[in-house]
Amino acid sequence: MALQLGDIAPDFTQDSTDGTINFHEWAGDNWVILFSHPKDFTPVCTTELGEVSRLKPEFEKRNAKAIGLSVDPLDDHKAWEGDIKETQGHGLNFPLLADADRKVSSLYGMIHPNANDTLTVRSVFIIDPSKKVRLTLTYPASTGRNFAEILRVLDSLQLTDSQKVATPVNWTEGDDCIIVPSVDNETAKGLFPQGWDEKKPYLRMVKLQK
Ligand code: BEZ
Numbered sequence: 001m002a003l004q005l006g007d008i009a010p011d012f013t014q015d016s017t018d019g020t021i022n023f024h025e026w027a028g029d030n031w032v033i034l035f036s037h038p039k040d041f042t043p044v045c046t047t048e049l050g051e052v053s054r055l056k057p058e059f060e061k062r063n064a065k066a067i068g069l070s071v072d073p074l075d076d077h078k079a080w081e082g083d084i085k086e087t088q089g090h091g092l093n094f095p096l097l098a099d100a101d102r103k104v105s106s107l108y109g110m111i112h113p114n115a116n117d118t119l120t121v122r123s124v125f126i127i128d129p130s131k132k133v134r135l136t137l138t139y140p141a142s143t144g145r146n147f148a149e150i151l152r153v154l155d156s157l158q159l160t161d162s163q164k165v166a167t168p169v170n171w172t173e174g175d176d177c178i179i180v181p182s183v184d185n186e187t188a189k190g191l192f193p194q195g196w197d198e199k200k201p202y203l204r205m206v207k208l209q210k
Contacts, residue, residue: 005133005135006132006133007132008133009127009131009133010107012104014098015097016097017074028129030064031062031064031129031154032064032065032125033052033125034069035067035124036069036105036110036120036122037049037070039070040070040080044141045070046080046083046088047144049068049088050088052066053091054088062154065094067095069097070096070099071120072098115141121138122141122145123136163208164191176205176207178206179191179192179205179206
């Protein structure tokens with residue numbers, strides 16, 4: 001069965017551009033963005049890996065680390081690195097798993113045989129510090145991902161883990177949030193002394209205090 005939200009992200013040991021990685025040990029206390037891409041020396045993948053490298057400071061601000069994967073061998077990954085830097089302006093600064101034996105892609109269901117029976121699709125897993133899967137996304141090979149969206153989800157997960165709120169459509173950091181329905185108004189008064197805008201009893205918008 002496919003990995004589902006709340007499952008423990010399977011552990012593995014695999015070769016990478018940063019040496020052999022034991023996944024849970026490597027993840028440590030960080031949030032992790034584990035993502036697959038179909039193939040080395042391909043145009044969309046080249047842009048994605050440059051972008052993830054560019055965003056490294058944003059991941060770090062959120063106590064998060066990125067790790068990529070494709071089923072190409074390590075030698076190909078290493079040969080490709082120079083092209084990423086040359087064309088995207090950012091060299092690879094996170095590990096790229098060389099999953100030639102498909103160990104990790106099988107564990108995570110990253111090969112969708114009816115799309116392509118040998119290459120990985122564009123999967124994304126956000127994994128929290130307790131190793132639970134908190135987001136799964138699957139994109140087709142022809143569509144490069146929007147990593148700003150992945151950062152947005154990370155912000156939402158970290159916020160909603162720490163406060164009794166959920167984030168509305170198109171929310172970004174700093175926007176108003178929603179008081180979760182499990183919090184009654186009496187409790188909400190203590191949690192949100194700044195008050196809230198009650199559009200419906202179940203839709204209470206709140207501006208979070210800094
Ligand atoms: C790409 O990264 O450009 C790509 C990879 C596999 C299939 C289609 C596009």
